[in-house]
Amino acid sequence: MEMKAIFFDLDNTLIDRQAAAYDIYSEMVSDLFPEWEKLSIEYETAVQRLMILDEYGTIGKDHVFGRFCKAYQLDESLVQILTDRWVQCFGDYTRPFKESASTLEKLSKKYRLGLLTNGYPHMQRRKVELSGCESYFEVIVVSGEHGIHKPDPRIFEIACEKMGIKPEEAYFVGDTFSTDILGAVRCGMKPIWLHSDSLLKTDMDIPRIYGIEELPDIL
Ligand SMILES: [Mg+2]
Numbered sequence: 772m773e774m775k776a777i778f779f780d781l782d783n784t785l786i787d788r789q790a791a792a793y794d795i796y797s798e799m800v801s802d803l804f805p806e807w808e809k810l811s812i813e814y815e816t817a818v819q820r821l822m823i824l825d826e827y828g829t830i831g832k833d834h835v836f837g838r839f840c841k842a843y844q845l846d847e848s849l850v851q852i853l854t855d856r857w858v859q860c861f862g863d864y865t866r867p868f869k870e871s872a873s874t875l876e877k878l879s880k881k882y883r884l885g886l887l888t889n890g891y892p893h894m895q896r897r898k899v900e901l902s903g904c905e906s907y908f909e910v911i912v913v914s915g916e917h918g919i920h921k922p923d924p925r926i927f928e929i930a931c932e933k934m935g936i937k938p939e940e941a942y943f944v945g946d947t948f949s950t951d952i953l954g955a956v957r958c959g960m961k962p963i964w965l966h967s968d969s970l971l972k973t974d975m976d977i978p979r980i981y982g983i984e985e986l987p988d989i990l
Pocket of ligand 1: 780
């Protein structure tokens with residue numbers, strides 16, 4: 772089968788979502804505890820606690836802030852306030868990986884490129900805008916616009932249909948095994964795992980890269 776296209780995940784694949792999460796959580800902790808000095812041990816403990824609760828963005832923010840406010844005995848009304856702040860502002864914190872645009876530039880000479888990302892429409896669209904990668908994508912699918920999310924194979928199929936190709940003709944590159952890789956396998960796309968966290972394991976035979984810039988060499 773001739774491979775015609777590559778679809779990408781966005782967060783932690785083309786943009787440094789963890790760095791952005793660290794930035795917004797840090798600001799929240801500063802605002803909640805103005806008496807703490809930045810980078811003091813109690814300050815950093817709170818930020819790291821939020822990062823762990825967040826689990827790479829896979830956990831709903833109401834749950835993250837609910838657990839956090841309980842642990843720090845903060846008023847329950849803050850859960851909604853922090854959740855709203857996250858939803859409204861997180862996109863503005865976007866930081867692209869420095870290799871993303873140049874890698875897409877190379878790949879765009881040989882493949883058609885698309886993006887398939889889970890999340891709220893306005894937030895993900897804002898991230899795309901700030902990613903420096905938008906112009907390379909022929910197709911951009913945000914799961915929240917369809918009410919179907921990775922790993923549901925239907926959202927992968929929607930992306931392929933929009934590009935006018937069959938799933939078997941496309942690679943899918945993403946960092947999250949449970950959504951990107953399993954979803955791509957189920958719908959018949961060829962997955963490539965951006966294995967950025969060595970703590971994650973699988974015995975499945977899935978091609979891996981350790982940085983987005985390695986992609987052109989393995990295709
Ligand atoms: Mg991701």
